[in-house]
Amino acid sequence: MRKITLPFDLRTSYDNEPFYKPAQEEGKFLLPRCKDCGKYYWPAAFICEHCGSANVEWVEASGHGRLYSKVEERFAFHPGIKEYLPIGLCSVNLDEGPRVFGRLLGYENIEDVPYDAPVHLVWLRDDEKAATIMGWELD
Template sequence: MELERPLPQPITPEAKPYWEGLREQKLMLPRCRACRRAFFYPRVICPHCHAADIEWFQSSGRGRLYSFEIGYQSFNKAFKVKPPFVLAMVELDEGPRMMSNLIGIEPDPKKIRCDMPVEVVFEKQTDEITLPFFRPAGGTR
């Protein structure tokens, strides 16, 4: 099957628990054992307190749409998802922000709003790579 998206190459060693978690439909995040704050992307030093004692935990997968864009063309030759598509920056309830796509909603700026509640959905791309997408979460929180 032809791939629709450019997939990570390489997966860096410090990010392995993240990608392994996604394969099991879990959104795993790194957290600092010293200051107890979560962060993303994975790295070996806490960006909050600079300690080097990192653990992993499973995120709720819930958060809010911090900001968004609507792509009306492809910006990368290897990205073959048919436009328009929604580019999303999500702020997870645990604090960190991550990039993703917002799916399950019409790509219309009148229908999408910053701070709307969203939740993660997993989509397998290959045996190795599953990606986390987000969709509107029902109801108020």
């Protein structure tokens, strides 16, 4: 887990607490999976987005995927983030199926990062705010 400073607080909800709590406490990457159709999905919810079943479990995921999209943020969408610009952001198609979003790490020039590049999860933790977010680093 890498240490960072977040410029704002993150709040958990009833739906996503089973994701954030294990991430913060143990560094585990959990995804909801339907026990009826067997599919993983994201964002977190207690109803399967594929079949509508409420028979859902949280399962540890691999933390591996492929880069789907990327952008380098150069405008401060929040005043506290200005000092951290530019920031790479990305969406990742997980090996388990769902698409998630997070920080893109480990690149020099975003234009040189190929789409569909293999990436792996790196947890980014702000101890002061007790918050953990997803970062994706090139393999």
